[in-house]
Amino acid sequence: xxxxxxxxxxxxxxxxxxxxxxxxxxxxxxxxxxxxxxxxxxxxxxxxxxxxxxxxxxxxxxxxxxxxxxxxxxxxxxxxxxxxxxxxxxxxxxxxxxxxxxxxxxxxxxxxxxxxxxxxxxxxxxxxxxxxxxxxxxxxxxxxxxxxxxxxxxxxxxxxxxxxx
Amino acid sequence: xxxxxxxxxxxxxxxxxxxxxxxxxxxxxxxxxxxxxxxxxxxxxxxxxxxxxxxxxxxxxxxxxxxxxxxxxxxxxxxxxxxxxxxxxxxxxxxxxxxxxxxxxxxxxxxxxxxxxxxxxxxxxxxxxxxxxxxxxxxxxxxxxxxxxxxxxxxxxxxxxxxxxxxxxxxxxxxxxxxxxxxxxxxxxxxxxxxxxxxxxxxxxxxxxxxxxxxxxxxxxxxxxxxxxxxxxxxxxxxxxxxxxxxxxxxxxxxxxxxxxxxxxxxxxxxxxxxx
Numbered sequence: 001x002x003x004x005x006x007x008x009x010x011x012x013x014x015x016x017x018x019x020x021x022x023x024x025x026x027x028x029x030x031x032x033x034x035x036x037x038x039x040x041x042x043x044x045x046x047x048x049x050x051x052x053x054x055x056x057x058x059x060x061x062x063x064x065x066x067x068x069x070x071x072x073x074x075x076x077x078x079x080x081x082x083x084x085x086x087x088x089x090x091x092x093x094x095x096x097x098x099x100x101x102x103x104x105x106x107x108x109x110x111x112x113x114x115x116x117x118x119x120x121x122x123x124x125x126x127x128x129x130x131x132x133x134x135x136x137x138x139x140x141x142x143x144x145x146x147x148x149x150x151x152x153x154x155x156x157x158x159x160x161x162x163x164x165x
Numbered sequence: 166x167x168x169x170x171x172x173x174x175x176x177x178x179x180x181x182x183x184x185x186x187x188x189x190x191x192x193x194x195x196x197x198x199x200x201x202x203x204x205x206x207x208x209x210x211x212x213x214x215x216x217x218x219x220x221x222x223x224x225x226x227x228x229x230x231x232x233x234x235x236x237x238x239x240x241x242x243x244x245x246x247x248x249x250x251x252x253x254x255x256x257x258x259x260x261x262x263x264x265x266x267x268x269x270x271x272x273x274x275x276x277x278x279x280x281x282x283x284x285x286x287x288x289x290x291x292x293x294x295x296x297x298x299x300x301x302x303x304x305x306x307x308x309x310x311x312x313x314x315x316x317x318x319x320x321x322x323x324x325x326x327x328x329x330x331x332x333x334x335x336x337x338x339x340x341x342x343x344x345x346x347x348x349x350x351x352x353x354x355x356x357x358x359x360x361x362x363x364x365x366x367x368x369x370x371x372x373x374x375x376x377x378x379x380x381x382x383x384x385x386x387x388x389x390x391x392x393x394x395x396x397x398x399x400x401x402x403x404x405x406x407x408x409x410x411x412x413x414x415x416x417x418x419x420x421x422x423x424x425x426x427x428x429x430x431x432x433x434x435x436x437x438x439x440x441x
Contacts, residue, residue: 040172081187090187096179
């Protein structure tokens with residue numbers, strides 16, 4: 001009887017977190033698409049050096065970071081997947097969202113600071129652990145995107161403009 | 166070199182796998198695996214039990230004693246009387262490989278059980294509810310039936326192996342553990358039912374052999390459950406079949422074996438009179 005009550009509660013939790021989680025994921029992806037489209041005007045590269053011909057009038061560090069957690073439903077499914085091994089596909093949307101959100105926030109930071117482009121962009125992930133000795137240690141991931149914001153003399157940079165002279 | 170602004174391609178880093186289907190597939194295969202494992206354990210325990218001779222079992226579990234209730238210096242008089250009844254019943258079981266030892270557990274609960282090495286436990290609560298010797302004889306005969314099928318050993322072996330398997334296999338899959346324990350308990354209960362029916366079968370045989378009729382077989386359980394034995398009866402019900410189904414099955418079994426359904430009942434005064 002206790003086992004059945006426990007199972008029922010688990011089922012309710014699973015259904016609720018699945019519905020809420022899926023909705024949150026859909027909304028977030030939509031939001032990302034909108035902001036990414038708006039930020040397309042800002043060149044962003046992983047090169048460490050400035051493209052030739054650029055004459056920066058200013059530079060500075062720009063960062064964007066986000067902390068995200070998977071919902072109960074996904075962690076539940078992942079528990080089974082970890083037993084058999086293989087790709088944890090249920091975590092892929094979470095990490096994709098976190099990476100893109102971090103980059104978008106970095107670009108928004110750059111825009112706010114008046115930069116025209118961001119170079120030498122790096123993305124780093126780290127996990128946030130539960131304190132103590134609890135078994136399921138990881139509660140969330142942090143994704144951090146950072147780079148060097150560049151202010152150019154000749155502005156604004158438009159998409160498709162040749163970088164090198 | 167041109168700079169081409171692009172938005173991220175969403176099909177690269179996110180697999181198009183439905184998490185619900187993933188759950189269905191994974192949980193399904195885990196459940197199937199557990200059921201197979203449970204059946205394998207049950208079969209291997211049955212084989213192992215057959216390989217353990219009863220005299221080895223008796224020696225191995227010689228230390229298993231259930232302390233009688235009350236003053237340890239003064240043995241419970243009910244024990245000797247129940248022991249006598251067990252001996253009379255066991256006499257009808259030709260070649261019984263156990264020397265049965267009865268112990269009375271001082272508990273308000275109504276329960277009886279068979280344990281390795283020939284130990285039979287009866288609660289004082291059960292003895293207090295018994296109305297005739299025939300009733301008690303069927304309860305005891307049922308427990309003797311567990312020894313004939315060596316269910317006590319099977320149950321012990323199974324619960325040990327299920328426990329080991331659960332901690333070894335499911336301990337690694339946190340979320341799967343709950344589902345797994347439910348499956349193992351359901352499998353175990355299923356096996357228990359067939360064991361209970363086997364035990365009832367010998368209980369009926371012994372009852373008929375001792376008294377020449379099978380009146381009151383199963384009557385005890387039916388009466389207690391009807392009179393609302395309530396919480397005190399839960400312990401017995403959790404390990405024994407439902408009284409109504411059981412009584413029906415016993416009637417059918419008695420008819421097929423040609424046992425007389427009615428006869429004179431032996432009063433159960435002997436034990437009650439000596440109760441301290």
